[in-house]
Amino acid sequence: MHLAVPLVAGALLFGLGIYGVLARKNAVLVLMAVELMLNAVNLNLIAFGAYLRDRFRTGEVTTLFVVTIAAAEVGVGLAIVLLLYRRRESVDLDRATELREEAA
């Protein structure tokens, strides 16, 4: 397989993630979009690792780290979203605007 295939797929996945982050109002959906971005990273790492035939397997090992990071992020993220939901009964990002610059 040509290297371009996984790379383009990764880029599309990452773009999709960015789109999700920008377009979703629901905090949980934004979290999922971030997961997409991280998985694009994983795809890239695996593809490059295979392509480079890295003696140290850096790509594959890093993927494990990224998966762990993603899990930790989701854990903390869901906890925060839950906290917000308890206070506000809503996970709509557009309604969390109490903290902001005061009007002059």
Added chain:
Amino acid sequence: MSSAAWLLPAIPFAAALLGALPACRTRPRAAAIALTGATTTALVALLLLPSALDDPTRVRLDRLLIAPAGALQVLAGTRFDSLAAVVAVMVGVVALAVQVYSVGYLHDDLRYPSYAAQVSLFTSAMLLVVVASDLLELLVGWEVMGLCSYLLIGHYRELDYARRAAVKAFLVTRIGDVGMLLGVAVLGTAAGTTDIGELLAAVPRLPHGALVAGSLLLLLGVAGKSAQFPLHVWLPDAMAGPTPISALIHAATMVAAGVYLVARLHPLFLASTVTLDVLALMAAVTMLLGALAAFAQDDLKRLLAWSTTSQLAYMLGALAAGGYDAGLLHLMVHASAKALLFLAAGLVLHAVHTGALSQMRGVARRMPVAALALIVGGLTLAGLPPFAGAWSKDSVLAAMKSAAGGSGPGPDQFEGVLLYLAGLATVLITAAYVARLLLILLAPPAPRGDLHEPRLSMAQSVTALTVTCGVSTFLALPDALPSWLPAPAGAREGIELSVGGVTLTAIGVLAVFAALWLYSHAGARDPVLLLGSSQRRLRSGFGVDALYDRGAVRPTRSVAAAVAETDASAINHAVEGIGRSAVRTSSSLRVVGAGRVRSYLAALIAGVLLVVVSVAVVV
């Protein structure tokens, strides 16, 4: 004795610290501390003087703290040579006179203790500037002085205009300080050191660009501190402070610091003709502007303030023309004369409770001490022989004349000629405003009413300064003047003085005196009426202040107001605006809405994308 130079800033600093202690905040204790500190400082300065003058070419360096630290070498220490010694004596003596005088002048002021401590700190900062061996060290003294001037000018803080004047002085000198900081950075980088001695030694090696840029930036700092056009606007307003503070600022500290810096780094300035041109033009404009504005003033202290601006330009003009000795001689002569004039003015103000000249007709006839002081100080300022001002002024003019002739170091000939002409004109205008001042204050008849006598301490220090000013007449005589201040390489050697020049100047001054006397005598008129309708414009210093208000202050305020709008929400609006236009074409991209976090994220990603694209294109 040489290593005692650090005592000069240390003693008044200790006095300031002691004075700031709660236990020392009673009036007698504060006065005792301040007076002891000032006396000791003046004594140390006097004791250090002979050894420094014995061998004027010797520079005594004491590195108190040597700290090589990575990229930055911090060398703090003292650099004590004849220049520092002489200026230190001047600072010490004037500060002592001011402290003595203040005991009487602020007799009924509850804030006297903190005032006395601040004056001590002010003195300390100035002396740090004088003995500093490193530009960064000098900068510390320079900034502390700015802070003290803010506190002292704003001493009467219940007065609105005093607070405004203090803020103005602080901000305007601060503009200069920014230039100064940058200048030090540029020069320090180019020379690889900020030590004054090493920097001066490195001047021939410096790249020309760095030299010009650095010296011009330093000049900005000088213009701020020494109240030169276009940063002169703070000095007349600074009169809102107590009168002894005006004497201190005008004579020996603050404003003298700028002149001192140019003298300290004279070889550096001489090496850049562009800088000398700018300095000469600045001096020429300021001396004329200041003298004319002084003549038009209605207020005694403002008259003296504008006069200071003008006379400082004289000193800087002399330095620009390469006249190192002449400029410094005038600095010293002017310091004693101006301190005397201010303290005498304080006596008058204390008696009549107003600054308006129109209310002071003949007042000095009832106050012999003030009258004598005003006459001695005024004639020194006007440059009438045999007072010292005549010699210093003439040597300044001689230096300017040679610069105008295009010989020796100095600015280009064109600027030299301008400077010389401005110098000549200023002599006459100076004579005119001094004559006006004296004529008003001494005009008969003496007013009736209760003019209470000055307090003892005030009279004492005025008398002492009168004597000092008189004695300086003989010290300043070219023959009596040993070559105290060896000019640095490249500057004009010694003081040139011609009998013809002095005589001509004297005749000019006398002619102005006579003319104004005749004018005012015929009908008891204020000579300022000669100016007619232009008085108002002159009085406001050609409306530079108003110009700044229109040109800088108000636009800055409106920019600030606009900036206040440009907060994250404005950025959000921009992002939302982009989003809104995008939604019209594609409803799928819903960046729109008041979603704050999402606007943040959108701005973040847009920013990163922008950088990525531009970088990838450029590479």
Added chain:
Amino acid sequence: MSLVQHVDGLALAPPTALALTAAAVLVVDLLVRRRRVELAVGIGLLGTAVALVFVAVLARGEPRATFCLTAHACSYEADGFALALQGLVLLALAVVLPLLTGALRDHRLPPGEAVFLLLSSATGAMVMAAGRDVITLVVALELVSLPTFVLVGLRPGDPRSAEAALKAFLIGVVSTALTLYGASLLYGVTGSLHLDLIAEGLSAHRHDPLAAAAVVLVVAGFGFKVAAVPFHFWVPDAYSGAPLPVAAYLAVVSKAAGFAGLLLLLLRGLAPYVGTWGPVLGVLAALTMSLGNLLALRQRTVIRLLAWSSVAQAGYMLVPLALHADAGRKQMQEASTATLGYLGFYAAMTLGAFAAASVLARSHGALTIEASRGLVRVAPWTAGVLVLSLASLAGLPPGVGGLVAKVVVLRSAVDAGYTWLAVVMAVNTVIALAYYLRWAVVALSPGAATERPFPPARAAVGAALVAGAATVVVSVVPQLVMRAAAGGALG
């Protein structure tokens, strides 16, 4: 290849000590019922002290390294740079922990959890300073960040706290995702994720657009930590939603960790692309300081003022990184010294300001600038610390430390040929004067008799005094900081 790797325990001792302390705090907190706040903070301080001793021991010996890929490429190095930053983190922690006691009591936060999270995050900051490959740096970045998100959201019953946490979290994770994507591309281009090997690989691939894009992306996560434009949005919201000591931690330790990563990444790994990132950082530095200062100018609450001020200060700290395309090893070394030195001065003065604000928050209730009127009467020492810190931040005497820091940074900008940046910075320092001095004047001016709902927390006053003393020390002997900072990021 041997399957058993030798691990140098001493090199790892400082972060290990802190991590173990964090675990200990959590366990002890489960077991005891009374005086939980004192116990948690006490154990935390003890662990900090132990870690500090290890740092001192390591600093006396030769630099150590462990987790080595090859003989020369190690993932963890306890060299001068790492130890200086670890020392900074620990000293800051020693101020933040006592500050936390007041907040723990006032807001009824769970003490064990709070101290645990704080120590975990600080462990991440220590690892960040010593990490020498991108994976270690990113993991450390997450270890610093994730606990702080929770800490920001820790104020119970306050919806603003949860909102602040969410905002910081979302911007943080998106930035991390960008960094990781950049790292994956960098791996593809250079074939390694160790900083030295990346540098080797990049020298072989000059003028590669993909590499340039990777360079920019990989910096993103660290830009978030240091709060540079355009990653700064979370700062004012998070600071004002978080408990004050947590905000202090974010402003000092978390920012220091960000700068550690940034310096390592740029100066060591991405050095061959200095022509690409140098000008970009120059522009970002100018934008960051200008935006921070301009917005700080209009703030009425203490916390938002400090937040924007910390953004502006980050801008100053980025200035030395604005390097010229032909910058050599020496310039990079000096840039690292300048940024690190500024960080040291900044830590002392910022902690002073935050500690004073913490005292203020308790004794005055409201946290507007106006509320600090008359502070000099109520708490003269705290007012002294506050004024000294503000003067330092503004770069005015008596805060000589701040002045020295600014001169160092300014010099490096002029050195690198970025005169315009030096001018922007000079203008910015003038703007900054306005708001720092305004606050100082308010604190010093005699105000109306202020109501004091609470007496100032003793621990907070103590922390303020410690920070004030640190500011005095770095003002009197600034070379202490500069010497510590001279251990460069270049290995």
